[in-house]
Every structure is written in structure tokens, then in C-alpha cells.
Amino acid sequence: MMSEEKELYATGLTKVNDIYFPMIQGQLDGNGINMDGYAKQCVLAALSAINNVLVTSGINWNDESLDKNNITQNLLTIASLRLNAAASPREVYFQKRRVKFKVDGKDVWKDQVEVGIEGDGNDAILSRFGRNVKEVKQFWEVRENDEFTYPGFNGIEMTPPTWQPKGTGRVIRVVYPIIKNDDSVDFYIAERADVIKNLLAHIKNNLMNETFGIAETRYKASVAQKKEIDMKKKELMDSLADHSIDEILDMPAVQGYISPAWKDPQSRESMIIRKMRNNVTKKIPKDFGNAFVQQQYAEQDDSYQRVRKEIVENANQEIIDVEYESVEYDPVVTEGKIIENDLVAKEVAKEVPTGTAPIEPVIQQETTTEQVIDKSVDPFR
Structure with a gap:
């Protein structure tokens, strides 16, 4: 029985590899990126790691709730940046998230697998593209x-x-x-003290949906309620200004807005060290040599992901009706040319005496942007 389960598992993962591999390779080739042996190894390791996340969460690759476009995007990031999920220490990690989309005005929840770059992953990117x-x-x-x-x-x-x-x-x-x-x-x-900026950004992000009991949800809040909620958020963030990172991590008022990876004693130091490392490696200039690879790297930035999440959650929520008003106007004659609805022309328009011969239509000649430059003239003289 156990051998049958292993065979089914291996067969299922092999089919997934056969589906995604040609797709990833085709998109990379189309963007001028060669998918070499190591990039293929990175994609294989990523698919195995993603499969473990899905199995742990009880999700099948064929489930309609699984956002497969998101998985394709993650694999493109892994292949283009050459990040190995099987490396030790890890270069990337994967986690499942439930994300709400608006489809035909209705809320639709999807399961997404989120990819994140670990400290050693940023070191690998710096070594390759610094x-x-x-x-x-x-x-x-x-x-x-x-x-x-x-x-x-x-x-x-x-x-x-x-x-x-x-x-x-x-x-x-x-x-x-x-x-x-x-x-x-x-x-x-x-410096350790500078990691407080990362922590405050983390808390602010987790405060996004907080209403402090003022409204049922932030989407249903009135304008007055939104102002009150924003004031509460500002008061909370201002209260953290004069505290160190370790003091903030121990404050009861913000425990609900800090993830366990930050505040748990067994992982707190690892998280702070990882953020210090990221703060170094991310600020060193990089040359990816390809716009597609650069875009994949930019999309892993925390601020980019926060903005993208906000757009996904709030896009297409209101239908904007634009009313068009028809305007009647008379043609204006100026210097033998007919200019319609030109306010400036009305200021300089010349009156055409009664009985004047009809104006011949003006035929515009084709023009080009090419200029003839007299090279004998020195423009810097």
C-alpha cells in the first residue's frame, strides 16, 4: 500500500513537472534567457517544495481554488534568479495564502503559494548580479x-x-x-537598531485591515469612520517611535500585529539577523543585464508586494459612470484655414466679408521628423 502511494505521488509530481517545465522554458526563451542545467534544477526543487506546501494544506494541483498563474510566476522568478529551494541554508521559502479577488463584482477566494527570498538567497543574487x-x-x-x-x-x-x-x-x-x-x-x-524600520513596516502592513471595532470591515466603513480608524492607527504607530526593536517586540499593545517569526523567542534573533543581512545585500547596486530578470527581482521587494496586494484587494470595486456632454460649436475661419472649436483661434479670427469667394480646402502635406543639419556650423562655438 505504501509503495502504491509513493508511486502515485511520484507520478503526480512528474506530470506537474511535464506541464510546467516547457511553459517556463518557453517564456524564458522568449525573454532572451537561457534556461541552463542549474536553472532547471532550481525549478525542480521549487516544484517539490511547492508540492510539499500543497500536500500539507490538503490542496491538490487540480483544485479550482489553486491560483496556477501565481505558481507559474513563482517558477519564473526561481528560474530567472537561479534560486535553489533545496540549498542548505535555504535560499527561498514557500507558504500558502488565501487571497480575495473581485470577479464580476463578487468575492472569490483563491489559494496562492507565496515565494520569499531568504538571507542566503539574497547573498546568491548579489554574487551573480552584483x-x-x-x-x-x-x-x-x-x-x-x-x-x-x-x-x-x-x-x-x-x-x-x-x-x-x-x-x-x-x-x-x-x-x-x-x-x-x-x-x-x-x-x-x-545595524540592529535599523531593523526597527522593517518591524514598523511589518506592523503597519498588518494594521491594514484593522478597524478597532469602529466598523465591521474597512471596506464597509464610512468616510467619518475611516478617518477615525486612521487616527487610531497613527496614534498606535506614534507610540512606538521612541522604543527599541526589542521593546516593541515585547509590547502587549502590538502583539496581535506581529507574526510569530518576529516575536517568538526561538526565532526572534534569526529574524533580526536575516533582516540585517537583507538590509545590506538589497542596497548594493545590481546589474541583471535583462529587463525581465530585473522585474522578477523587483516584484520580490516588500514594498512592491504590499502595493500589489492592496491593488488586488481593492481593484474594480466601484463602477465609475462618466457623463458626456455634447457641445455645439461653429467653425472658425482664420488666415484662410478652417479650425474647429479652437478657443485661441476665436481670439484672432478674421471676419470674412459677405460675398467672398469660398475658401479652398487646405491640403496638408506629409511631414517627417527628419532634419537637415548643417555640419559646417559648430553648435558649441
Whole structure:
């Protein structure tokens, strides 16, 4: 019985691979991207990871509620950025979400599989696409009790940072030594205190649907209720301004708006370190060499995803009727040409005396944007 289940599982996943592989390869070829052996391996690993998410959630690949376009988009991202879900540590993760769409004015819920880039995934992207990046060295986790000196500068000459690890205390900064193509070394530093920006953005995003009991939902709130809700949200966010990241994570008032990955003791430090790493790798310039690959990377940005989610949830909710008003006007004659409905022409129009011969129609000649340039004239003289 167990062997039959394994056979069915393998056969089902093989069929899924046969369906998605040609589709992904065709779209990449159409965008000028070669799907090499490693990219195919990344897609296989992603399909296996997505399948595990679906099986755990009791969802079948053939279910109508499954958003297959979303899966195709995720696989295009994996293949173009060459991210490996089977790598250790992981470069990407997948999770299921229920997303509401508007179809013919009705709410339709779909199951989507969301892809997210882990810290090591951003390192891999930086190694492959970083502008003038030759090698990304192992990053430093600087702790509270370590001896650390920041880099110094004398003009364009840099004195490298120094670090003497002690191995105790919380990680308070992350340092990335990066070798450039000219063999020079740059040090990029992210501080623990700066991660508070990521946390506040996370809380603000989770406050999106909060009404504080003022209205049933934010969609049904009146204009006055929306203003009151916005004031409540602002008061809550303002109350966090003077607190550290660890203080905010322990505040009872915001526990309902922080995910377990942030606030649980066993995962809090890992999340903060991951955000510090992301804050370094994302700000380093990258050259993808292809607009399609660049778009796939941009769509993984947190702010982009928040805006996209807002658009999906609120698009096509109101029908806007535009009333057109017909305007009657008389032709205006100016300098032998008939110009219709031109307010400026009315100011300069010349009166045509009675009995004047009819005006011949003006035939416009075809024109081009080509210009004849006299190269003998120096425009910078």
C-alpha cells in the first residue's frame, strides 16, 4: 500500500513537472534567457517544495481554488534568479495564502503559494548580479561583547574594520566584506537598531485591515469612520517611535500585529539577523543585464508586494459612470484655414466679408521628423 502511494505521488509530481517545465522554458526563451542545467534544477526543487506546501494544506494541483498563474510566476522568478529551494541554508521559502479577488463584482477566494527570498538567497543574487562584485565573503555577526572598530577613511584610502569575536551577547551588527572586480575590498555594515524600520513596516502592513471595532470591515466603513480608524492607527504607530526593536517586540499593545517569526523567542534573533543581512545585500547596486530578470527581482521587494496586494484587494470595486456632454460649436475661419472649436483661434479670427469667394480646402502635406543639419556650423562655438 505504501509503495502504491509513493508511486502515485511520484507520478503526480512528474506530470506537474511535464506541464510546467516547457511553459517556463518557453517564456524564458522568449525573454532572451537561457534556461541552463542549474536553472532547471532550481525549478525542480521549487516544484517539490511547492508540492510539499500543497500536500500539507490538503490542496491538490487540480483544485479550482489553486491560483496556477501565481505558481507559474513563482517558477519564473526561481528560474530567472537561479534560486535553489533545496540549498542548505535555504535560499527561498514557500507558504500558502488565501487571497480575495473581485470577479464580476463578487468575492472569490483563491489559494496562492507565496515565494520569499531568504538571507542566503539574497547573498546568491548579489554574487551573480552584483555590479562590479567579484566575490561575496562570509559575513560577520558582531555581538554585544565583541571588540569591533569601524572602518576609517583618509580621503579615498580606507582603513579596514577590525573584529575580535567573544561569542557572547546579542548580534548587534552584520558586516559584509565584498571583493570588487579590481580586487579592492568594500565593507558593508547593517545595524540592529535599523531593523526597527522593517518591524514598523511589518506592523503597519498588518494594521491594514484593522478597524478597532469602529466598523465591521474597512471596506464597509464610512468616510467619518475611516478617518477615525486612521487616527487610531497613527496614534498606535506614534507610540512606538521612541522604543527599541526589542521593546516593541515585547509590547502587549502590538502583539496581535506581529507574526510569530518576529516575536517568538526561538526565532526572534534569526529574524533580526536575516533582516540585517537583507538590509545590506538589497542596497548594493545590481546589474541583471535583462529587463525581465530585473522585474522578477523587483516584484520580490516588500514594498512592491504590499502595493500589489492592496491593488488586488481593492481593484474594480466601484463602477465609475462618466457623463458626456455634447457641445455645439461653429467653425472658425482664420488666415484662410478652417479650425474647429479652437478657443485661441476665436481670439484672432478674421471676419470674412459677405460675398467672398469660398475658401479652398487646405491640403496638408506629409511631414517627417527628419532634419537637415548643417555640419559646417559648430553648435558649441
